[in-house]
Amino acid sequence: MLCTDNEELGTLDKVESHVTHIIADIIYKDTRVLEHMRSLKEETRFTIQSSRTKSSTKEKVDDNKKIDTKSDPNTYKLYFEWKCPSQFVKPHQTLALNRGEDEKILSVKVVVPDWFYNKLERYCLTLWKSGFWVRKGLGDACNRLIKPWLSRHVRSDLTATAQKEAVKTFTTNLEKYLLTEPIKNRTxxxxxxxxxxxxxxxxxxxxxxxxxxxxxxxxxxxxxxxxxxxxxxxxxxxxxxxxxxxxxxxxxxxxxxxxxxxxxxxxxxxxxxxxxxxxxxxxxxxxxxxxxxxxxxxxxxxxxxxxxxxxxxxxxxxxDPKNLGVGLYQHDIPPKMLETALDSAVEKVVSLVGVDINTASQAMLRRISGLNEGRAKKIIEYRQENSGFQSRAEIMKVPGIGKITFQQCAGFLTVLDSSEPLDTTIIHPESYKIAKSFAQKIGVNLKDLTKPHFPQIVESKVITINISQTSEELSTDVCTLELIINAFKQKKYEDNVITFCKPVYSVAVLNAEQLKEGTTLTGVVRNVVPFGCFVDCGVGDNGLIHRSNLGGNQTPKLGDRVAVTVISSPKPKKIQLRLDKILD
Missing domain, CATH: 3.30.420.140 (YqgF/RNase H-like domain)
Incomplete structure (x- = not known):
């Protein structure tokens, strides 16, 4: 019997279509099917395809109208006709596809192999007896519901992996960037x-x-x-x-x-x-x-x-972390992830080298344990009124900083010109007595602490000592003694610290228009990414040395001075470079 009063149910085809939709919905929402789909997703090898959108090919007719995209479409030329098995898609490719799609330049889709549907169909036929309706409903579910579900999850997994890699790249670069050697005591x-x-x-x-x-x-x-x-x-x-x-x-x-x-x-x-x-x-x-x-x-x-x-x-x-110019597609990473990475990097760097209280900014001081916005402001006011701090103990004279706050922050704040040599290290004042006893035990003079040869002397002295036994003799724990030893062994500026450079740019080339294939340049590495590194050669845009052009075992680090050769400069792509050598 057909329902002649309702136009949607007026014919057999329409009734069959509605029944199919209902069955498709039942299959898709069944917890057993969902669990099986998740299991199959892990076993399936999907293909990611991208192509250029029609809207991005339209030429701009009216000058007053703004283009809908942020980038030149040719930036994504590599992905206009591109496909790759999902397991081989690299993090930077995922982030490029996502950005191109957001800017409506690229259309990205996940190709699901027939194998997935066949496996799913066989499983569904074991759950319900009516083969005809199961196949019909599953076919509809696959087109309307399952395919978009798979696409979302596959893309989401790729994006999550890419973002983790991007944050890792950002953190690695940032830690090194934050360790740039300061130049003190100068106007x-x-x-x-x-x-x-x-x-x-x-x-x-x-x-x-x-x-x-x-x-x-x-x-x-x-x-x-x-x-x-x-x-x-x-x-x-x-x-x-x-x-x-x-x-x-x-x-x-x-x-x-x-x-x-x-x-x-x-x-x-x-x-x-x-x-x-x-x-x-x-x-x-x-x-x-x-x-x-x-x-x-x-x-x-x-x-x-x-x-x-x-x-x-x-x-x-x-x-703002995304504007520091280091990392991989950092503008596309959730701000909270970048903030967390920045906090982690700052914590690591501060633990390694401490913070000079006489030059630290308010933004830096408020990140130190025990300090907040108000206390940081009072430290700066005291510093300005008294021409700087002469020792760590003087921190106690700052209004609002009592004994507890001092205990929390003192180990991270250094005073480089203090009469107490240990004030220049990350050793906490509570451990000064132990540090002095240890220095006496190994026969080193703390007055030489800031001299270049001191770490080497300590290194040679501590080789022969038993850490556990020595810590017992000094009535301290192993962790405290190891921290003291590391502080003594730390060079004024480690080998991995970036130093500011005098101009290293080629005098003959001032801008990108003067570049041609074979031009030799000098520059500084400003960003290191999984696929190579970007070099500032003083011509505006940074040039890319792809990892295939690094040559031999040379691996430039952030801040390295390098000699390079231009191999091609296809606009609007980055200037392509080949590494010749890493300069001293």
């Missing part, structure tokens, strides 16, 4: 170069406090014989006794470097190149406005560049 001039808006100048003292900030407008094209900006900068250098110039590596860096040399501004004041990723973003952040109320953000970025030289760790943690 530093930070220079944020630019063409139209001029060059922003920020000058800080040896404690990181602002001395001056202004904008100069140099003739970077060097058309004038006399440039007033050169005299202005020379006067600033003389007035404040500038001992070092930190030049940002962004737009107009090369031209500014040549301008400084032409006007003899760096004859007596050395120049170093400072990575400025994230400085502009930080300068307009709430953190920056709180630190420098009512100050021009452009000038804040120049001060930030100067502080990156004095205290890289304290300055870099102010920047």
């Amino acid at each position: 530093i001039l930070g220079l944020d170069p630019g063409f139209r808006a001029g060059c922003k100048v920020g000058i800080i003292n040896s404690n990181g406090e602002k001395l001056d900030a202004c904008t100069i407008h140099p003739d970077l094209r060097q058309h004038k014989s006399f440039d007033p900006a050169a005299k202005q900068l020379k006067d600033l250098i003389s007035k404040y006794g500038v001992e070092l110039i930190g030049l940002g590596n962004g737009t107009a860096c090369r031209e500014t470097e040549l301008w400084l040399k032409k006007h003899n501004l760096c004859d007596n004041v050395p120049i170093i190149i400072v990575p400025e990723q994230g400085a502009s973003i930080y300068s307009i952040s709430k953190e920056a406005q709180k630190e420098h109320p009512n100050m021009d953000p452009n000038l804040i970025s120049a001060l930030s560049i100067a502080r990156r030289v004095l205290d890289p760790l304290g300055e870099l943690i102010k920047v």
Whole structure:
């Protein structure tokens, strides 16, 4: 009997279609089927396919209309006709596909093999007796429900794996980046170069406090014989006794470097190149406005560049992690994952080298155990009023820091010019007595603690001692004694610490337009990823050395100076480079 009153049930075909939908829904929601699908998913080898979307091929007709995508479609040219078994898809490929799909340039699908459907059908036939309706309902369920379910789960698994790898890459780079060697006890001039808006100048003292900030407008094209900006900068250098110039590596860096040399501004004041990723973003952040109320953000970025030289760790943690310029597709990683990775990296670095209380930023101090926003602010106020801390014990004089807080934070805060040598280490004041007894036992003088040869002497002395026995003799535990030994053995700056470099760029090449195949360049490694590394050669965009072009057993690390050769520069892709050698 047909229901003639209802148009949806007026024919046999319509009734059959509705019954099929109901059965498909029953099959899909059955817990036994779901469990079996999950099991089959783990055994199945899916294929990931991508192609270019039709919308991204349409040419922009009206100039007033904004393009729907953020990137040039040709950035994803490799994935226009691409397929790969899911088990062989690399993390960076997954993240590229996801970004291309989000920008509506790529269409991505998961191809499910017939094997999966056949296995699932055989299983469903064992659960229900009516073969005809099971096959019909399962066919409908596969098209409408199971295929999208599989696609979501396969893509989700690939994305989760890719994000973990991306966070790992980010953390590895970040830990090394945060360990950039600080340059202490100097008046530093930070220079944020630019063409139209001029060059922003920020000058800080040896404690990181602002001395001056202004904008100069140099003739970077060097058309004038006399440039007033050169005299202005020379006067600033003389007035404040500038001992070092930190030049940002962004737009107009090369031209500014040549301008400084032409006007003899760096004859007596050395120049170093400072990575400025994230400085502009930080300068307009709430953190920056709180630190420098009512100050021009452009000038804040120049001060930030100067502080990156004095205290890289304290300055870099102010920047949103995704804007630090290290890692793999870090803009596509959930912010919380990056924040957690940043916290982990900072904790590891602080535990390794400590934090110089005389230069640390408020953002850095509030991350230290026992300190918060209010206590960090009071430490900085005390530091400014008293021209810095002379010893760790002086921390107790800061209002709001009592005995308990001191116990929590003292081991992480170092005072580099203290009369107590142990104040320069990560050894807690509570362990000073043990550390001094141990130093006496192995026959070393703590006054030599900061000297280059001290770690080597300690290394040779501790080879012969029994840690467990010695810890008992000193009435301490093994962990405390090992921490003291590690602090004694730690070189002032370990081999894996990045050092700022003087300009290493090729003088003959100033921009990417001058590049051609076979051009040799020098540069600095700014980012290391699973498929190679990116090198700043001073031509604007960083060039890529693919791992296939690293040559032999050479593996550059973040901050390494390298000599490279251009092998191709297909726009809009990255400049392709081959590694020739790692420079000293």
